Amino acid sequence: MEIKIADELRRISKGEVLSDDWSRKIYSVDASHFILSPELIQKPLDDDDVRNICKFCYAKHISITARGAGTGLLGQSLSSGVVLDFTANMNKIIDMGEDYVTVQPGLVKGILDNELEKKRKFFPADPASGNFCTIGGMVANNSSGPHSLGYGSTIDHVQEISITYADGTSGTIGPTVKRDEKISKMLEIISPSVDLIKRKYPKVSKNSCGYRLDAVLSNKAFHPQKVFVASEGTLGIMTSTRLKIFDMPLYRNLLVVGYQDLLIAMRSVPSILTFSPTALEMLDSSVVSSDRKSFNDSGCLLFVEFSGDNRVDVEAKLYKCKSRVEGNGQVLHTAFDPISIRHIWESRKNALNNIMKFTVGSRRPVGLIEDTVVRPDLLFEYSLYLKQLYSENNLDYVMYGHVGNGNLHTRPMVDIEESSEINLLEGLAKRVFKRVIDYGGTITGEHGDGLARSKYVQQVYGNRIYSLFKQIKHLFDPQLIMNPGKKVIFGSVDNIPR
Ligand SMILES: Cc1cc2nc3c(=O)[nH]c(=O)nc-3n(C[C@H](O)[C@H](O)[C@H](O)COP(=O)(O)OP(=O)(O)OC[C@H]3O[C@@H](n4cnc5c(N)ncnc54)[C@H](O)[C@@H]3O)c2cc1C
Numbered sequence: 001m002e003i004k005i006a007d008e009l010r011r012i013s014k015g016e017v018l019s020d021d022w023s024r025k026i027y028s029v030d031a032s033h034f035i036l037s038p039e040l041i042q043k044p045l046d047d048d049d050v051r052n053i054c055k056f057c058y059a060k061h062i063s064i065t066a067r068g069a070g071t072g073l074l075g076q077s078l079s080s081g082v083v084l085d086f087t088a089n090m091n092k093i094i095d096m097g098e099d100y101v102t103v104q105p106g107l108v109k110g111i112l113d114n115e116l117e118k119k120r121k122f123f124p125a126d127p128a129s130g131n132f133c134t135i136g137g138m139v140a141n142n143s144s145g146p147h148s149l150g151y152g153s154t155i156d157h158v159q160e161i162s163i164t165y166a167d168g169t170s171g172t173i174g175p176t177v178k179r180d181e182k183i184s185k186m187l188e189i190i191s192p193s194v195d196l197i198k199r200k201y202p203k204v205s206k207n208s209c210g211y212r213l214d215a216v217l218s219n220k221a222f223h224p225q226k227v228f229v230a231s232e233g234t235l236g237i238m239t240s241t242r243l244k245i246f247d248m249p250l251y252r253n254l255l256v257v258g259y260q261d262l263l264i265a266m267r268s269v270p271s272i273l274t275f276s277p278t279a280l281e282m283l284d285s286s287v288v289s290s291d292r293k294s295f296n297d298s299g300c301l302l303f304v305e306f307s308g309d310n311r312v313d314v315e316a317k318l319y320k321c322k323s324r325v326e327g328n329g330q331v332l333h334t335a336f337d338p339i340s341i342r343h344i345w346e347s348r349k350n351a352l353n354n355i356m357k358f359t360v361g362s363r364r365p366v367g368l369i370e371d372t373v374v375r376p377d378l379l380f381e382y383s384l385y386l387k388q389l390y391s392e393n394n395l396d397y398v399m400y401g402h403v404g405n406g407n408l409h410t411r412p413m414v415d416i417e418e419s420s421e422i423n424l425l426e427g428l429a430k431r432v433f434k435r436v437i438d439y440g441g442t443i444t445g446e447h448g449d450g451l452a453r454s455k456y457v458q459q460v461y462g463n464r465i466y467s468l469f470k471q472i473k474h475l476f477d478p479q480l481i482m483n484p485g486k487k488v489i490f491g492s493v494d495n496i497p498r
Contacts, residue, residue: 004019005039005040005060005062006019006039006040008056009040009042009053009056009082012052012053012056013042013049013052013053014044014045014046014048014049015042015043015044015045015049015088015089016042016043016088017040017041017042017043018040018041018042018043019039019040019041023041024037024038024039024040024041025037027041027067027070027083027085028078029070029078030070030071030072030073030075030076030077030078031070031071031072031073031129032072032073032074032075032078032367032450032451032452033364033366033416034075034078034451034452035078036075036078036079036080036451037080038065038078038079038080038081038082038083039062039080039081039082040082040083041082041083041084041085042082042083042084042085043084043085043086043088043089044084044086044089044090045089045090046089046090047162047164047170047239047240050084050164050170050237050239051164051168051169051170052168053082053084054164054165054166054167054168054237055167055168056168057081057082057166057481058166058167058168058479058481061479061481062081062082062481063079063080063081063082063481063482063483063484064079064081064082064084064166064237064481064482064483065077065078065079065081065082065083065084065233065482065483066083066084066086066105066136066140066233066237066238066483067083067084067085067086067087067137068086068087068105068106068133068134068135068136068137068138068140069087069108069129069132069133069134069137071129071132071133071137072137072141072447072448072450073367073370073371073447073448073450074367074447074448074449074450074451074452074453075450075451075452076137076140076141076232076233076448076449076450076451076483076486077137077233078451079483079484081481081484084237085106086104086105086106086134086136087106087108087134088106089106090104090105090106090239091104091106091107091108091111091134092104092107093107093112093115094240096115096119096245099244099245099246100159100242100243100244100245101116101123101242101243101245102160102240102241102242102243103135103240103241103243104135104136104239104240105134105135105136105137105139105238105239105240105241106134106135106136107134107135107136108131108132108133108134109123109126109127109129109130109131109133109134109135109138110130110131110132112135113130116245117248120247120248121245121246121247121248122245122246122248123157123243123245123246124147124148124150124151124152124157124246125138125143125144125145125147125148125151125152125153125154125157126144126145126146126147126148127143127144127145127446128145128348128349128350128351128352129352130145130349135241135243136238138154139154139158139161139228139229139238139241140228140229140230140231140232140233140238140448141154141208141230141232141446141447141448142154142155142206142207142208142212142229142230142446142448143208143446144206144402144405144445144446145402145446146279146281146303146305146345146348146402147278147279147305148205148206148402148405148446149205149277149278149279149280149402149404149405150276150277150278150279150305150307151246151278153206153208153446154229155212155215155226155229155230157243157244157245158225158226158229158241158242158243158244159174159175159225159242159243159244160172160173160174160177160225160241160242161173161174161225161228161229161238161240161241161242162238162239162240162241163228163235163236163237163238163239164236164237164239165182165236165476165477166236166476166477166478166479166481166482170239173224173225173228174223174224174225174242175221175222175223175224175225179224182475182476183224185475186216186224186227186472186475186476187222187224189468189471189472189475190213190216190217190468190472191217193213193464193465193468194217196464196465197213197214197217197465198214200461200462200464200465201213201214201461201465202373202440202441202442202460203375203440203441204373204374204375204405204406204440204441204442204445205373205405205406206373206402206405206407206442206445206446207230207373207442207444207445208230208371208442208444208445208446208447208448208449209230209442209443209444209449209453209457209460209461210230210449210457210460210461210465210466210469210487210488211227211230211231211235211469211472211487212226212227212229212230213227213465213468213472215229227472230448231487232448232449232450232483232486232487233482233483233486234473234477234482234483234484234486234487234488235472235473235476235477235482236476236477236482237482249278249307249308249309249314250308250309250311251307251308251309251310251311251314251315252278252305252306252307252314252338252341253305253306253307253314253315253318253334253335253336253341254303254304254305254306254333254334254335254340254341254344254345255302255303255304255305255306255318255321255322255325255331255333255334256301256302256303256304256331256332256333256334256335256344257301257302257304257325257329257330257331257332258299258300258301258329258330258332259299259300259301259302259328259329259330260298260299261298261299262282262284262298262299262300262383262387262399263298263380263383263384263387264328264329265282265300265302265328265329265403266282266379266380266383266403267328267380268302268325268328268329269376269377269379269380269403269404270376270377271324272302272304272321272324272325272404273376273404275304275306275317275320275321275324276306276317277304277305277306277317277321277404278305278306278307279303279304279305279402279404280302280303280304280305280402280403280404281302281303281348281400281401281402281403281404282300282301282302282303282399282400282401282403283300283301283303283348283351283400284299284300284398284399284400285298285299285300286355286358286397286398287351287354287355287398287399287400288300288301300399301332302325302329302403303344303345303348304318304321305341306318306321315336318334322334351400351409352409355398355400355411358398358413361415362415362416362417362418363413363414363415363416364413364414364416365397365398365411365412365413365414366411366412366413366414366416366425367409367411367447367452368425368426368429368452368453369410369412369428369429369432369433369443370409370410370411370447371407371408371409371443371444371445371446371447372407372408372410372432372433372436372441372442372443372444372445373405373406373407373408373436373441373442373444373445374406374408374436374439374440374441375406375439375440375441376403376404376405376406378406378439378441379403379406379408382408382435382436382439383399383408385435386399386408386410386432389428389431389432390412393412393424393428395412395413395414396412396413397410397411397412397413398410398411402445402446405445406441407445407446412425412428429456433456433459433460434459437459437460442460443456443459443460449486449487450486451485451486454485454486454487454488454489455489457469457487457488457489458489466488469487469488470488470490473487473488
């Protein structure tokens, strides 16, 4: 009698293996609209367990997808093969020093925040999903958040990664660690293309599209670990990572400015940036009020934070900025104490949750063009273009985002069960992405490519860089079993679930 794959895996696995219909249903969804049922779920106990599972899957040619909290917005952790859930067992802080922390991938960001706060430290990438999402998911998506304006995205702070490759071999990857064969080969592949990479990569401050070869070879230094950041688990499974951490600034303050017209707010962004805020965020009126009647109303709020260790300097920035914005906008609030600042950021954090409440049946705010980045000085022109496009197509929409980085989250309301509406959305995406690429921007700043956007990656980078991506993918994953359908597409894009 044929032994089921789940039972074969149970023999070699230290962690729990789930193959019942209920569990498969739970793991068939994430925070996107995709549904893809895995064959089975395994909860690795340790690095050794991950190596054995990968060896097993490699021998059987079964696909492997890592999963954190499943808060990915584009279907990144969904797969019809084996799903490895890191939240159950591999969720610990391994080691912490003055300026670094080493953690397992299933550690929830909010738990890390609490531990770091006790030492007055922080890890700056702060996604709104921080109370749920894991460090593994953040590294694999190159997550960021409001404070990435002042401190950078996840990729800027990943110092080392321990990785298990598709065939079950493993190693620690970092600039000061001895290179293994694959990493040496990667260097050979990308070195001749340094100039091409410089020319072709988006000229923006954050980017989660494709593989970040620009960060691997930057400032004449080799940072091999960064190829795995933003790679969505398509090149290997991360079993731990060492992250740079920062001292909390001694002083912070926050300005909330209301605008009658979102376009005026967008026009004022470059001028606000001259005061070097550490966060500059926007919520449009529909996101603020969660009131369906206020769709397409033109107003918005800007949140501007300044921080540092010199109180006089930090306050001077706020007051100068305040007098610059008054007139075009109305200063609604200034906050200097940590409790008020925390409360205000909580309301910003709830933006996407509020937006998802607009869902009625299959009509919902759909995320395809929801994470573009353009240079901040182009935001006015770009948001005018988006508003006109929505208006021409009679679409309700929401708009918010990390405007200090030029990163706009916008979602039109679309009925995902109406093929005409899905076609309309895909038509819009083609036009919007072309515009963003012409601006030198990226189609995703922090949320990643996943099932929804991987088919557009080639359009962003062009054929020559895309062919480098394919070589890198083949190098690390010759059987193409690591999280298939994400990042680099082999064969027809029609095979990707819609
Ligand atoms: C309400 C809401 C708000 C959000 N706000 C933000 C925001 O402000 N900023 C932002 O950047 N994102 C945001 N996101 C998106 C999402 O939360 C982040 O991308 C998050 O980091 C994903 O983490 P996760 O643990 O849920 O990962 P998952 O969704 O489980 O997985 C994401 C990817 O990581 C890979 N992965 C996970 N673990 C490993 C591993 N061990 N090895 C290799 N690959 C691995 C998976 O295969 C998958 O490709 C938001 C999402 C929601 C639902």
